[in-house]
Amino acid sequence: MSAFSPGEAATPAAVARVERARLARPNGWWGMAIFVATEATLFGTILGTYYFLRFNNLHWPPPGVPEPKLTLPLVLTAILVSTSVPVQLAVSAAARGQLARGRAALLFAAVLQAGYLGMQLHLFVHDAHEFPPSGSAYSSIYFTMLGAHHLHVFLGILLILWILLRTASGLTNYRMNGLRATAFYWHFVNVLALCVLGTQLSPLA
Amino acid sequence: MTTTVTEPGLRRVERLERIWVEPRGLLGWLTTTDHKRIGLLYFFTTLAFFGAGGIEALLMRTQLSQPEEKVLSPETYNQLMTMHGVTMIFLFVIPMAIGAFGNYLVPLMIGARDMAFPRLNALSFWLFLASGLFMYASVFMHAAPNAGWFDYVPLALKQYSPGRNIDFYALGLIFNGISSTAAALNFIVTIFKLRAPGMSINRMPLFCFAMLAVSLSLIFALPSLTIDLVYLELQRNLGFHFFDVTQGGDPLLWQHLFWLFGHPEVYIIILPAFGIATSIIPTFSKRKMIAFPLVALAELLVAFIGFGVWAHHMFATGLPTITLVFFAAASMMVVIPSTIQVFAWTVTVALGRPEFRAPLMFIGGFIVFFVLGGLSGIMFAAIPFDQATTDTYFVVAHFHFIIFGAAVFPILGGMFYWFPKVTGRLYHEGAAKLSFWLTFVGTALTFFPMHIVGLLGMTRRVYTYPSSLGWDAYNLSETIGAFILTAGLLLIFANLAYSRFRGAPAGPDPFFGGTLEWATTSPPPSFNFPVIPTVRSAYPNWDVEDRRADAARLERGELVLDEGHETPASTVVDAVPDEIVEMPGESPWPLAVAVCTGLLFVMLLTRHYAVAGVFAGLALLAVAVWNAKEPQEQ
Numbered sequence: 001m002s003a004f005s006p007g008e009a010a011t012p013a014a015v016a017r018v019e020r021a022r023l024a025r026p027n028g029w030w031g032m033a034i035f036v037a038t039e040a041t042l043f044g045t046i047l048g049t050y051y052f053l054r055f056n057n058l059h060w061p062p063p064g065v066p067e068p069k070l071t072l073p074l075v076l077t078a079i080l081v082s083t084s085v086p087v088q089l090a091v092s093a094a095a096r097g098q099l100a101r102g103r104a105a106l107l108f109a110a111v112l113q114a115g116y117l118g119m120q121l122h123l124f125v126h127d128a129h130e131f132p133p134s135g136s137a138y139s140s141i142y143f144t145m146l147g148a149h150h151l152h153v154f155l156g157i158l159l160i161l162w163i164l165l166r167t168a169s170g171l172t173n174y175r176m177n178g179l180r181a182t183a184f185y186w187h188f189v190n191v192l193a194l195c196v197l198g199t200q201l202s203p204l205a
Numbered sequence: 206m207t208t209t210v211t212e213p214g215l216r217r218v219e220r221l222e223r224i225w226v227e228p229r230g231l232l233g234w235l236t237t238t239d240h241k242r243i244g245l246l247y248f249f250t251t252l253a254f255f256g257a258g259g260i261e262a263l264l265m266r267t268q269l270s271q272p273e274e275k276v277l278s279p280e281t282y283n284q285l286m287t288m289h290g291v292t293m294i295f296l297f298v299i300p301m302a303i304g305a306f307g308n309y310l311v312p313l314m315i316g317a318r319d320m321a322f323p324r325l326n327a328l329s330f331w332l333f334l335a336s337g338l339f340m341y342a343s344v345f346m347h348a349a350p351n352a353g354w355f356d357y358v359p360l361a362l363k364q365y366s367p368g369r370n371i372d373f374y375a376l377g378l379i380f381n382g383i384s385s386t387a388a389a390l391n392f393i394v395t396i397f398k399l400r401a402p403g404m405s406i407n408r409m410p411l412f413c414f415a416m417l418a419v420s421l422s423l424i425f426a427l428p429s430l431t432i433d434l435v436y437l438e439l440q441r442n443l444g445f446h447f448f449d450v451t452q453g454g455d456p457l458l459w460q461h462l463f464w465l466f467g468h469p470e471v472y473i474i475i476l477p478a479f480g481i482a483t484s485i486i487p488t489f490s491k492r493k494m495i496a497f498p499l500v501a502l503a504e505l506l507v508a509f510i511g512f513g514v515w516a517h518h519m520f521a522t523g524l525p526t527i528t529l530v531f532f533a534a535a536s537m538m539v540v541i542p543s544t545i546q547v548f549a550w551t552v553t554v555a556l557g558r559p560e561f562r563a564p565l566m567f568i569g570g571f572i573v574f575f576v577l578g579g580l581s582g583i584m585f586a587a588i589p590f591d592q593a594t595t596d597t598y599f600v601v602a603h604f605h606f607i608i609f610g611a612a613v614f615p616i617l618g619g620m621f622y623w624f625p626k627v628t629g630r631l632y633h634e635g636a637a638k639l640s641f642w643l644t645f646v647g648t649a650l651t652f653f654p655m656h657i658v659g660l661l662g663m664t665r666r667v668y669t670y671p672s673s674l675g676w677d678a679y680n681l682s683e684t685i686g687a688f689i690l691t692a693g694l695l696l697i698f699a700n701l702a703y704s705r706f707r708g709a710p711a712g713p714d715p716f717f718g719g720t721l722e723w724a725t726t727s728p729p730p731s732f733n734f735p736v737i738p739t740v741r742s743a744y745p746n747w748d749v750e751d752r753r754a755d756a757a758r759l760e761r762g763e764l765v766l767d768e769g770h771e772t773p774a775s776t777v778v779d780a781v782p783d784e785i786v787e788m789p790g791e792s793p794w795p796l797a798v799a800v801c802t803g804l805l806f807v808m809l810l811t812r813h814y815a816v817a818g819v820f821a822g823l824a825l826l827a828v829a830v831w832n833a834k835e836p837q838e839q
Contacts, residue, residue, distance in 0.1 A: 024777055027322070034393050034394065052458060053453060056454075140447055172835070
């Protein structure tokens with residue numbers, strides 16, 4: 001029995017002890033890893049479709065559709081990707097038992113992310129008025145890809161808000177696992193953001 | 206465990222029973238998180254769908270029994286043909302093999318007390334049931350999907366299929382895919398993390414390797430189907446352009462994405478059969494599987510290669526020659542892991558002392574059909590042959606030998622093999638052997654002549670054919686075969702139903718099986734094992750001393766975990782015990798999430814998108830409430 005670390009830990013100090021004693025990653029981390037794997041495949045398929053359609057078309061984007069904007073998406077994505085830093089800081093702070101500091105970092109990240117999402121949705125609607133998704137294969141895959149990306153950012157924000165809510169009444173081993181899984185997901189969403197941005201801007205190359 | 210249990214041991218078992226008890230009656234079934242009960246729910250649900258798919262097949266065979274038959278209209282035939290394919294693949298074979306067999310057996314075989322995520326497991330089942338009901342609602346609205354299970358565009362586009370038929374198909378399969386993804390994720394984590402102390406990855410039962418390979422395939426294959434279906438719905442209902450050439454789309458995009466999923470899917474269907482075969486063969490041959498590591502690797506390799514061969518379903522679509530040659534070569538590679546396994550199965554039987562009871566006979570039938578279907582499969586890798594026989598009954602013959610003969614025979618054999626474990630009673634051996642011969646002869650008679658009519662030029666998917674082409678006798682014999690097959694299947698279920706109530710008591714281990722499910726009582730208690738077993742080989746139930754040690758540990762209270770609703774979690778490769786995980790118990794919320802998701806899909810079908818959004822929100826809310834109940838903290 002001594003081989004086992006304690007099943008539950010209800011104080012930040014106890015959580016930190018469990019974190020140090022652990023031999024393997026917890027079930028929740030693995031669950032998130034597999035979920036990320038299937039989501040990555042999903043996005044791989046969408047990006048693959050983008051290039052499949054691109055190489056089937058002589059003009060990309062087709063005549064009458066404006067080329068993608070460069071500056072604003074770049075700046076916005078840079079802001080989004082930078083939120084990985086506070087999210088990871090939140091994890092390491094919580095793992096050391098410093099819950100309040102971790103929660104503050106999470107809240108900061110969530111605010112930036114929500115700002116990003118708001119701006120992006122505004123751009124999305126603006127673009128949809130300019131060249132609706134029913135116009136061509138280009139606009140269809142453009143809006144599908146961006147829509148899927150925004151949905152994932154939204155899910156990530158929901159997860160972060162959820163973990164903020166859960167840790168309001170203190171940290172436990174179970175919640176620490178949840179925090180780690182959420183951070184994992186968030187980093188993944190940021191990697192996706194870079195892939196989507198690269199694809200979105202590819203006609204400029 | 207034949208050792209008598211003494212007073213302290215009994216007290217511990219009673220405590221476990223109190224901790225793991227679930228509510229009785231209907232409420233218990235609706236809120237259950239017990240992997241064995243969820244497995245049984247899957248079993249009976251998939252059996253019902255199997256019945257529906259079977260009736261569809263019999264109706265089609267009746268229509269085709271003679272030329273110019275008028276039993277079915279062309280439109281009805283198309284709907285039956287599509288629903289038969291969709292049902293047998295998505296609502297029978299996969300959920301039966303993974304949902305029913307996998308759920309019931311994987312935790313038992315690895316010595317765990319439940320799946321890694323018990324409530325997610327319940328959710329998988331309820332989503333599966335809801336998606337099945339969703340798709341079958343179309344039958345009652347005379348709007349069943351009618352463009353084939355592959356649903357090729359442009360036929361499936363709005364211009365050519367204006368009804369709701371295709372929307373039922375697309376939304377139903379997205380829905381079904383959520384369930385499968387959740388189940389696959391659960392199996393992978395369970396297999397990685399919940400193996401009994403000492404069950405390092407090389408000591409894991411081959412059945413679990415097959416389940417791992419299947420689950421990984423699902424995780425990486427389903428997204429391309431899901432996305433394909435999303436594109437289809439966006440194009441059908443919101444005017445997007447993915448598949449029409451005039452706006453820069455491409456109908457081949459559908460086929461690429463569909464078969465990028467569809468070919469791994471074929472191996473998803475067949476791999477559990479490999480797993481069942483590798484369970485039954487050692488037991489009745491009374492020896493361990495030969496080439497154990499090679500067989501394990503072959504199972505994983507089949508799943509892996511399955512992702513590189515999809516275009517062999519598209520040899521007749523005008524792809525560049527270099528593409529065709531690449532995929533032909535890749536398809537040939539599948540032969541290698543398949544042959545390794547066929548060799549291992551047959552040689553294990555040959556080197557053992559085989560006892561041909563019904564389960565092993567079904568495995569024999571499986572090997573026959575797998576080899577025959579495999580041989581016709583290799584023929585398709587020859588591109589000119591494929592282009593000549595594509596869309597003929599030769600293809601239908603090939604994949605029915607594989608998908609019925611090879612994939613379903615082990616499931617039938619497995620039903621007999623694990624029946625004593627699940628019910629505590631023995632099936633009737635004589636009737637079981639008779640049912641094997643009926644299904645074997647029926648299968649051969651139904652599907653073998655299809656090779657010949659295929660080569661004679663009979664095309665797939667036709668609802669009737671003229672006389673004078675020389676096809677009549679073959680078609681009649683196929684129909685007769687289908688009814689013989691049905692008789693065999695009915696005899697199987699009659700045998701099992703009768704034995705459930707009248708069979709002789711089986712005891713914990715009637716066949717002297719080597720894996721851990723035989724180390725506990727039949728049926729297993731809600732907590733599976735009174736004491737978490739420790740493992741030193743791939744056939745732990747044949748390590749008699751270890752099992753005696755389990756009994757002794759129960760007396761001492763070691764690894765009993767009778768203080769909470771708990772199971773141990775281990776390291777991924779070596780299964781070194783790492784922590785004790787508090788497992789969640791019964792919960793009504795998975796069912797609630799499934800109901801909200803079902804209504805969400807109904808709203809998408811009827812194009813009430815705002816209401817659909819409300820149900821999506823409700824589903825998320827139900828997930829939140831479900832998660833609000835945390836494991837009890839100290």
